[in-house]
Amino acid sequence: MAIATVNPATGQLVKSFEPISDSQIEEKIQRAVQTFPKFRSLSFAERAGMMKKAGDILESEKNELAVLMTTEMGKTLRSAVDEAAKCAWACRYYAEHAERMLADEVIATTASRSFVRYQPLGVILVVMPWNYPFWQVFRFIAPGLMGGNVGLLKHASNVPQCALKIEDVLRRAGFPEGAFQTLLIGSAKVDRLLDDPRIAAATLTGSEDAGIQVGMGAAKRVKKVVLELGGSDPFIVMPSANLTDAVATAVKARTANNGQSCIAAKRFIVAEKVADQFEREFVAAMQSLRLGDPFDASTDVGPLATADAVTSLHADVQKSVQAGARVLTGGKPADRPGNFYLPTVLTDVPKNSPAYCEEFFGPVASLFRVKNIDDAIRIANDTRFGLGASAWTNDAHEQERFTNELDAGMVFINQMVASDPRVPFGGVKRSGYGRELSVYGIREFMNIKTVWVK
Numbered sequence: 001m002a003i004a005t006v007n008p009a010t011g012q013l014v015k016s017f018e019p020i021s022d023s024q025i026e027e028k029i030q031r032a033v034q035t036f037p038k039f040r041s042l043s044f045a046e047r048a049g050m051m052k053k054a055g056d057i058l059e060s061e062k063n064e065l066a067v068l069m070t071t072e073m074g075k076t077l078r079s080a081v082d083e084a085a086k087c088a089w090a091c092r093y094y095a096e097h098a099e100r101m102l103a104d105e106v107i108a109t110t111a112s113r114s115f116v117r118y119q120p121l122g123v124i125l126v127v128m129p130w131n132y133p134f135w136q137v138f139r140f141i142a143p144g145l146m147g148g149n150v151g152l153l154k155h156a157s158n159v160p161q162c163a164l165k166i167e168d169v170l171r172r173a174g175f176p177e178g179a180f181q182t183l184l185i186g187s188a189k190v191d192r193l194l195d196d197p198r199i200a201a202a203t204l205t206g207s208e209d210a211g212i213q214v215g216m217g218a219a220k221r222v223k224k225v226v227l228e229l230g231g232s233d234p235f236i237v238m239p240s241a242n243l244t245d246a247v248a249t250a251v252k253a254r255t256a257n258n259g260q261s262c263i264a265a266k267r268f269i270v271a272e273k274v275a276d277q278f279e280r281e282f283v284a285a286m287q288s289l290r291l292g293d294p295f296d297a298s299t300d301v302g303p304l305a306t307a308d309a310v311t312s313l314h315a316d317v318q319k320s321v322q323a324g325a326r327v328l329t330g331g332k333p334a335d336r337p338g339n340f341y342l343p344t345v346l347t348d349v350p351k352n353s354p355a356y357c358e359e360f361f362g363p364v365a366s367l368f369r370v371k372n373i374d375d376a377i378r379i380a381n382d383t384r385f386g387l388g389a390s391a392w393t394n395d396a397h398e399q400e401r402f403t404n405e406l407d408a409g410m411v412f413i414n415q416m417v418a419s420d421p422r423v424p425f426g427g428v429k430r431s432g433y434g435r436e437l438s439v440y441g442i443r444e445f446m447n448i449k450t451v452w453v454k
Contacts, residue, residue, distance in 0.1 A: 001157040003184055008074030008303040009293055009338045017160045020184050025193075028181045032123045032150045033198050035178025040120050040148035044099035047146055054141075054173035055091035058084050058134075065134065065165065067295075072159045073130045074303040074339065075257055076294045087138040093421040094442065098146035101439045102446065113453040118446040120148035121224065122200035125193050127214060129206045130156035130305055131260045131361075135419075136205050137166050141180060142421070143442035144203075145170075151180045152199070158305060160184055191217045201225060201445055205262075208359075208430055226434030226444050228262070228426055230359040231387030233417060234380035235265035236402065238373065239273040241392035241414070247281045250365075253390065253416035255289060255343060258302045259363035260309075262431075263388045263410075263417040266359065267366045269376050275369045279347070283328045286343040286365070291334055303339040304362055310339045313362040320346060320355035320366075328367070357383060373398055381407045387427035388417030409435075 004016040020028075039047075058065065066080035075083070102118040124144060128136045137153060144151055155163035163182045170180045183189075187210070193199055194217040201224035204214045211229040218225035235253055237246050253265035270278045294302030304310050310333050317331055330344030344364040349355045355366045370376045380389060388410040391402040399413050409427035410417055419425045419437060426435040435441050 001186070003157045003160050003186070005072050005161055006158065006306070007071060008305050009295075011307065011338060014071060015161065017184050019186060025183060025185065025189070028152060028178075028183060029123070029196060029198055031178035032152055032181060033178075035176050036120075036122050036150050039150055039176060039179055042148070044102075044146070047148070048095040048098070050170075050174040051091045051095040051142065051146055054170055054175070055088040055095070057169050057173055058088035058091065061169075062088070068161055068165060069133055069159075070294045070302075072162055073133060073305045074294050076299055076302050078297065079257060083132060083135050087134050087142075090138050090142040090421045090437075094142040094146040098143070098442060101442050102147060109452070111452045111454055113451070115451050117449045117451055118147070118443060119449055121445050121447055122149065123198055124149050124151050124445055125190070125199050125202040126151045126153045127190060127202065127204040127206065127210070128153065128155050130159045131257060131262075133159040133162035134166065137163075139205075139419070139425070139436045139441070140203055141166075141170070143437070144445055145175065145179060147442050147446055149445050150178060152193070153180065153182045154185055154187075154190060154193070155182065157186060190214065194218055194221055194223065199223070203434075203436075203445070204228070211432055224445065226426075226436065227432035228434075228436060229387075229430065229432040230385055231262045231264075231427065231431050232266050232357070232359050232383045232385045233263055233388045233390065233408075234267045234269050234406070235416075236376050236380060236389070236391040236393075237268070237270045237274060237278055238376070238391070238393035238395065238398055239271050240394040240398070241274070242394070243274055243277060243281070245414070246392045247278060247285060249390075249416050250278075250282055251285045251289070254365045255286075255301050255363045258294075258304060259341075259343075260305060260361050262359075263419070265365075265390055265416060267368060267380070267383075269368045269370055269379050271376070272369050272371055279328070279345075279367060282365075282367070283345050286345055286363075287329050289343050289363075291340055291342065301343060301363055304341055305339065307339050309361060310341055313341055313360060313364065316354035316358055316360060317344065317346070317364060320349060320353035323353035324348060324350040325353055325355055325366075330364070351382075359385065373401060377401070377405050381405075384430040385427070386429035387431040388412065390416050
């Protein structure tokens with residue numbers, strides 16, 4: 001893929017970039033290596049001052065940053081503003097809490113003193129996707145840099161201006177030049193970077209295939225890696241749920257970020273007792289969404305990020321229909337310029353279809369009817385993914401069963417799945433391993449060192 005900004009709403013090329021040369025890559029790695037010893041030796045208070053400043057810049061410039069995000073990947077402008085503000089929150093959260101999270105932990109043993117000390121690993125390769133072009137990156141930056149690590153960013157090739165702007169924000173916040181640098185390179189260069197002994201570890205958010213490649217590459221070099229991959233998140237609705245809230249949230253959970261989110265609800269599993277009402281109201285709400293210019297405040301759903309994304313999504317919808325699924329609304333690209341796909345609801349989804357087992361990255365929902373909670377849990381877990389799950393019930397026993405029995409890294413009851421700096425983020429099965437955010441995220445790229453003093 002060319003490194004370029006192509007407006008998803010129009011298909012027009014905005015700006016293209018030449019990949020940096022091998023010698024420029026070497027310069028950036030050397031700069032990171034040279035920066036790390038000095039940066040790790042700074043006090044938490046010194047790093048926190050820079051991180052708070054980064055948060056201030058993100059907050060004060062959120063409207064300008066939002067324009068850049070919307071131009072490059074098509075999210076609605078208001079959601080892009082919210083994304084910039086969320087990045088500011090993460091910066092402030094870790095500036096305030098990192099020192100406590102990484103304080104020495106005393107362990108009771110027979111030693112005179114025994115404790116755990118957390119120390120940074122070094123240069124971390126950060127491979128990130130386009131769908132949340134700022135937030136995904138700051139999920140590493142805020143904990144990673146507060147822990148004393150430094151980063152090299154290989155961002156998605158369709159959001160190069162966001163990648164460069166993130167580096168600019170950090171420099172203006174006072175971080176040394178080598179603390180976080182953007183590499184404008186293609187995916188083919190990632191394995192070579194993993195092979196470099198100066199790079200200590202890697203983190204990737206992206207597709208299942210990308211995660212497999214980076215995971216294998218890191219394993220060959222015995223390097224730590226955190227993988228946050230795809231999801232086919234269930235959204236379960238039981239008879240005791242508040243159906244009005246469940247429907248409204250279901251629409252938001254499927255179409256947020258134009259349906260391009262790993263934690264978007266994708267499979268809607270509804271108890272038969274309330275299935276007719278849920279289907280009727282859910283389909284009507286999806287039909288009422290306004291598709292259009294993401295810069296228009298009245299737009300609910302903007303374009304997909306690329307033309308290829310529309311082609312791939314529609315091919316999977318067609319395969320599902322050919323296998324027996326029924327289209328209740330939508331089911332095709334919008335008849336207009338740009339990468340638009342109609343909000344879609346499928347039902348009677350057969351097990352051998354993409355709508356049953358694949359991650360649909362766009363505003364397409366699969367609807368299932370179940371007799372009871374056992375069926376709901378069975379279908380929810382019948383996927384190779386295990387990122388998030390949302391279950392709607394006011395029955396305490398059902399809440400406990402969903403909490404215990406859903407195969408997911410995150411279970412949200414009576415709320416859609418969301419990321420939050422205060423709680424760990426990540427999945428199981430083919431959704432990856434490791435955690436971002438919270439105390440667990442900041443410790444992923446630390447040497448958890450045992451110290452025993454006799």
